[in-house]
Amino acid sequence: MNIDIPKLVKAAVPESEGRNARIVSDNMTRSNYRDSNFLSQDFPRARPKLYVTAEDDDFDEITLGEWRDENFDVEYLPMGSSADKYRSKIRSLSKKKMGPCETFGIVAYGDAAAICLEHYHVMDNNPEFKLGLLIAYYPTAIPDPKGHFPSSISTLVHLAAGEEIGITKQTQMVGIQGKRRTTRKKVESGIGTGGTLRLAYPTYTYDAVPGFAEHDLEEYSKVPAELAWSRSLSAARKAFNNHVDLELVLEENVQVLTRTDAAKRQKTDRELILLRAGKFFTRNLNQTMSTYTTHKSPHVTHMPTLTGGIGASELERFYSQFFSNPPSLKLTLISRTIGADRVVDEVHVRFKHTEEMPWILPGVPPTNKRVEVLVVSIVGLRGGKLYHEHVYWDQASVLVQTGLLDPELVPDAARKNGVQRLPVVGREAARRVLKGWDPDEEGEADNELISGWGDEDEQGDEGDENGAGQDRERQKKKDSNKNDSDKKDSAKKDSSKKDSSMKESDKKASNEKDSDEKESDKQDLDEKGSDNKGLPERPKSSTENSSDKS
Template structure:
């Protein structure tokens, strides 16, 4: 669908099919209809593939980040920053020139380490040469569509290259995201109006833009800072605890998994907003996965809903698996066949984010089998159990990447008789001598804890607080 906004006239909507819409001809027809002139015309529509330009000033690049963008459906290209600031800023200003009216793209830059690119758009990154010599020459992209990297080799053979310090610039109507040294340049460049630029995401720029000029009011600005970067910013920013510049790059010593993951989710959100695209239906993906687990009980089909190297962690017992082989064995031999036949799972709440789903569930069952993931090594007790589980599921490129499942193990142990709240071990010691006798019971609850989530009035609050 093409939406045409003509100043002074009603909006015009034209149904289109990719490849069957003559943009130049349509523009000409619209101009001919606008007798009297002076009115503006704006066309916007969703292109099939959102485009991102990677920009870097060194020869190393993180293949993990590249794969993340590819998995989310972004089309990649490359623009070199060779240290010439004036030339680089000019290229940033003119990247959108080859685009047709309404086409969108983004620029993404990273301070990255070893990665690879192969000549040809959409190809998979494999291995890299250890070093790059002068015989490798980068070429800035000037037209769409273009390849990931256009690199000239002596024999003009397939390209394998390393990239390093990059900045994220996103243009879309445009998006910009930037990492490292180039981030500041990208931010400065975007102070000037770029008609197709809609967002800027900068990773740990060395300093804020020195210009007193504000970004265009329609531009989305997002800045990711390391904990060691103490300077403030007038624009929306996030600072990541216990991190240093480079924390988002998997091949650097400064890489911080938690900070990188948080920043990636926020960047992905900005990209999708800027491109005005919806991500995959996370809820449908997750529901299908659980159906294969619990209804069809098929380990292979369950694994088919996951990425190549997923992981699952049931937090209280550390059961699950890392990687395809380990996780498939866990599902096939331990998880799927050992759940009690009367197990029931009731969804209490569901929160759907950019790349995650958080479920709050009420789980009830009779302990008639050895439940390897919840009570490993504990024979059946025939006791009834009620417990609330919280699952945090990350989805990448339409497939499950990881699951974290949390629950209160103490309440489960109380209900099956393995934990007596009134039993205080004689070895228990307090910091202040002689206060051990003040502890009359363990601060744990049984099934009433889960039932209070169902109905807050089912039990009184604060009964374990001595002075309440």
């Protein structure tokens, strides 16, 4: 029996202005619920709700704008003077009208962050699991470092190293919560260069003071603020499953793509490969500049030569007048690492220096030399636009390949200190990364520039690459020792023969009673002379030779 559910609902709930039931789609009679985009990443969704909260009535507009640029629905929530009223305020956030399966996030600062951490550390305070994200900047107190947050809340804490904060612990026995105790402790620097603290919830420390992440405060510090922003944005993207294709944004900066090109290759927009490089080949200035941020001043810096530009006007001039490349330029992407707000590329760059290239060889006329170098590009993005680009490469290798630097020309002062050669290499460094370019060189170090490395190899294990050569050396030594042993055995045999010959001659001399002493002496001398036959003649010394000549 077929039941028409939509008609059944309409009959049970008559259409009226205030009714709470509404037929959205006739999915029982049509197959549009099987559409390819239904509930996929491309399915229309509301922007994630994000509450930013702090003590003051006003807050940093730049930070609020950055969250909005990342497609978040941002609302600022001041803490006010009463902590109790503030707790009631954040408790009411879960009761606000939201769509099915929708959650919200909180980014809190200072005292407000401390209250939010304490409140949501208890599972009962998020009964409907509406809070999905909690980011705390330099809270004045944190919950028990060994106590985990509910799994429904993605938590992230940023602390200023060296500051004294409160640590709140609450005893619990047989499910009954006891008194809360707060102790003051100094925030230690985290492990490694990232400042990670080993707590039950993700926590990082920064070499800064509270307020380092707010642009409108004197305590603002760019380096820790940028690092904390990257971590916060990454946590927010994961919590709301808010994926952004940063790779496509980056390629649009490097590349000009057209629908015609896509049709010729029969590729979808996502599968488009490099056809024309925007700033590297076609130098499409409008396309290149459209990929940079407008709400923040973008900048590009090629670190080895300090070329590039700050701001839209300088970048436009740089790319239009100074970013020139020969037609032989070829880029090969070796690796790409994508984060929440940045993309790191490792690129093999190859070209013949047939025209001036101010970005990599400023002030150098064409040398007609071939150059291969590895380039590392770190691109930061804001709101789907390029905010900054830092580019690194081995400039010494470029100078060696273009004939501008000779590794054998060591300054006199350095040569007096024992330096025999400048520790730089040419194109072999770039070629090592291209697997298969040279079967014997696949990205492995050879340590040829390290003095004494070869000596260590001679004393190494038999299993290394020099084992065969070492075996041959050992075999030569064995053969040499064997030859010496054979010579010694031969000498012993000759000596024994001589001894027996001497004995026979002595016996013969004693039996010849009738011979006189002169004959006996002569015979003895002849026998001794015969014994010395076959022995090598002792080489004369230099004094003997000089006396002979005189």
